[in-house]
Amino acid sequence: MRSKNMAITVISALAAILLWLPEVAAHHGWNWTEDKQTEMTGTITEVFIGPPHPRLMIETDTGPWQVDLGNPRQTKAAGFVEGEAKTGDTVLIRGHRSDNKDEHIIKAVRATINNKQYTFYPELLRED
Amino acid sequence: MLTALLLNLGDTALASALRQSDIGYPLVASAHILGLGLLVGSIITLDLRILSIMKRGSLSELAPLLSRVAACGVMLAILTGVLLFSVQPAHYLGNSAFLLKLALISLALINVALVHSLPPWRAILAGQPATLLLKLSALISLTLWLAAVTAGRWIAFV
Numbered sequence: 001m002r003s004k005n006m007a008i009t010v011i012s013a014l015a016a017i018l019l020w021l022p023e024v025a026a027h028h029g030w031n032w033t034e035d036k037q038t039e040m041t042g043t044i045t046e047v048f049i050g051p052p053h054p055r056l057m058i059e060t061d062t063g064p065w066q067v068d069l070g071n072p073r074q075t076k077a078a079g080f081v082e083g084e085a086k087t088g089d090t091v092l093i094r095g096h097r098s099d100n101k102d103e104h105i106i107k108a109v110r111a112t113i114n115n116k117q118y119t120f121y122p123e124l125l126r127e128d
Numbered sequence: 129m130l131t132a133l134l135l136n137l138g139d140t141a142l143a144s145a146l147r148q149s150d151i152g153y154p155l156v157a158s159a160h161i162l163g164l165g166l167l168v169g170s171i172i173t174l175d176l177r178i179l180s181i182m183k184r185g186s187l188s189e190l191a192p193l194l195s196r197v198a199a200c201g202v203m204l205a206i207l208t209g210v211l212l213f214s215v216q217p218a219h220y221l222g223n224s225a226f227l228l229k230l231a232l233i234s235l236a237l238i239n240v241a242l243v244h245s246l247p248p249w250r251a252i253l254a255g256q257p258a259t260l261l262l263k264l265s266a267l268i269s270l271t272l273w274l275a276a277v278t279a280g281r282w283i284a285f286v
Contacts, residue, residue, distance in 0.1 A: 050147035050215055051154070052284075073150065082148075 033096035033107050037126050040065065040093045040106060044113075047085050049075060056111070058091060065104045067093055069111070070120030080111065080118040089113050094125070135217050143214035153215065160208040164277065166201030170194040171273055178258045178266040187252045195244075202237075225282035232279055236272035239265060 042058030042065060054075040056067040069075045085091065095108040110119045119125055137143060146152045174194040176182040213220050220226045243249055248262040258266075 048216060048219070052157075072153075076150075 030096060030107065032099055034099055036096070037094060037109065038097055038106075040095075040097075042091055042093070044085055044087055044089045044091055046087065049080065049082055054080070056085070056091065056093075056108075058093070063104060065106055067091075067095070067111070068105060068107045070108075074120050075118075078118040078120045079116075080120075084116070084118070085111075085113045131221065134213075134221060137210070137214040138217040140214060142211065146211060146215050153212070156208050156211050160205055160212060163201045163203075163205030163208060164280075167198050167205055168201075168273055168277060170197040170201065171269060174198070175266040175270045178252070179263055179270075180258070186255070187258065188255045191249075191252055220283070223283055223286055225279050225286045229276055229279035229283070232272055232276040236269065236276060239268055239272060243269075 040058075040060060042060035044056055045059050045064070046055075046057035048055050049069075049072075051072050054069040054072060056069065058065050058067055069080065070078060075081075090113070092112040093106055093108050094110045094112075095106045098105045098107075109121045109124050110117060112118075146156065171194070173182070174191060177185065177187060177190055177194075243262070243265045246261070248259040252258055252262065
């Protein structure tokens with residue numbers, strides 16, 4: 001019985017420590033990104049609209065970047081559906097870049113393609 | 129050849145429907161987790177019982193029951209896994225965590241096939257204690273399945 005209580009104590013302690021560990025770079029939420037909103041222009045090399053996460057791959061002056069869009073529901077609500085963009089289109093992304101400089105990922109708040117704006121997070125959009 | 133076949137999965141009507149549906153993907157993903165729960169829950173229990181870390185219940189009764197539940201779980205996980213994969217095959221084939229996960233699952237399934245064809249398995253079904261060889265295979269099973277789950281979760285983090 002004593003060893004059982006001991007085991008439960010050890011497991012609880014480990015669980016508590018795990019809860020305190022800093023969050024790894026899950027691409028949900030915003031705490032893996034920079035606070036400042038930046039703009040980036042690129043040429044689309046891949047469009048993926050679907051679960052689990054819609055994204056664009058773009059080629060820019062600073063190399064290839066992955067653009068995370070909203071979740072499937074938010075992306076659809078922004079009007080960004082199949083056919084809205086294709087490979088070769090120029091895109092202007094407004095969003096937050098990854099905090100990690102080596103990681104070429106930007107989470108888009110808004111994308112502008114062929115003069116049409118798709119705002120994935122209207123409440124987070126900051127105009128300069 | 130195999131790669132081409134796998135890539136073609138993305139062009140099926142089912143894959144297209146999953147990409148467009150609002151509820152299809154979350155439902156299939158839920159069923160995938162249910163499959164994992166059945167598989168890992170029963171296999172960990174059986175492995176720990178074979179290793180005598182858990183001592184209750186007779187192996188001759190637990191082994192056939194738990195391995196059958198695990199088989200149902202793994203079939204559900206594979207079926208739903210193929211559907212989830214079909215949404216973007218090229219993306220997953222280029223993901224190192226996904227490839228590692230497939231390798232780990234293959235090894236784990238080979239371990240299952242080996243164990244079930246060896247005399248120690250028939251021995252525990254007949255009520256005899258687990259041999260050292262069977263205990264070793266239980267340890268391998270535990271390691272491989274837990275590693276496969278971890279590699280699977282890592283797909284979203286590479």
